[in-house]
Amino acid sequence: MTTSERSLVLVKPDGFKRGLTGEVLRRIEAKGYRLVALEIRTPTRDLLARHYAEHEGKPFYETLLGFMSSGPVTAIVIEGDQCIAGFRSLAGATDPTKALPGTIRGDLGRDWGMGSTENVVHGSDSPESAAREMAIWFPDLSAG
Ligand code: DAT
């Protein structure tokens, strides 16, 4: 039985602006995950409202959408055995100050709080989220 799955990864505007897309891709590939799709784009508020629907109404929501629409992101679909949990592990804790060294957010992220929602990367948190997010960012990508 195969447990291969796909996850939606974003290098957020802070990571893109700092030239960290390659470093994130390096860690994904070094881990052994395969790149399935990759696109650079500046997301619209409408797309982000769908992507972050679960967070609507939270105190950081407006800051989050403003930040995420502030510039280009690299959207990536990765594939591999348990890559959803695996990439979350590579990414580290949501708050980059608390994220452990060795993780993407722990090594590369810093500023955080109600004024800053920056943490370098996004990764889907479940198979359901991955399917939903891939349909938002890559509607033409086949399920295979
Ligand atoms: P994750 O990105 O680790 O899945 P999440 O889904 O809880 O975390 O939140 C989505 C994003 O919203 C997160 O990457 C950054 C922002 N965010 C979450 N909690 C926050 C907080 N307490 N303060 C500021 N930004 C926050």
Ligand code: MG
């Ligand atoms: Mg999340």
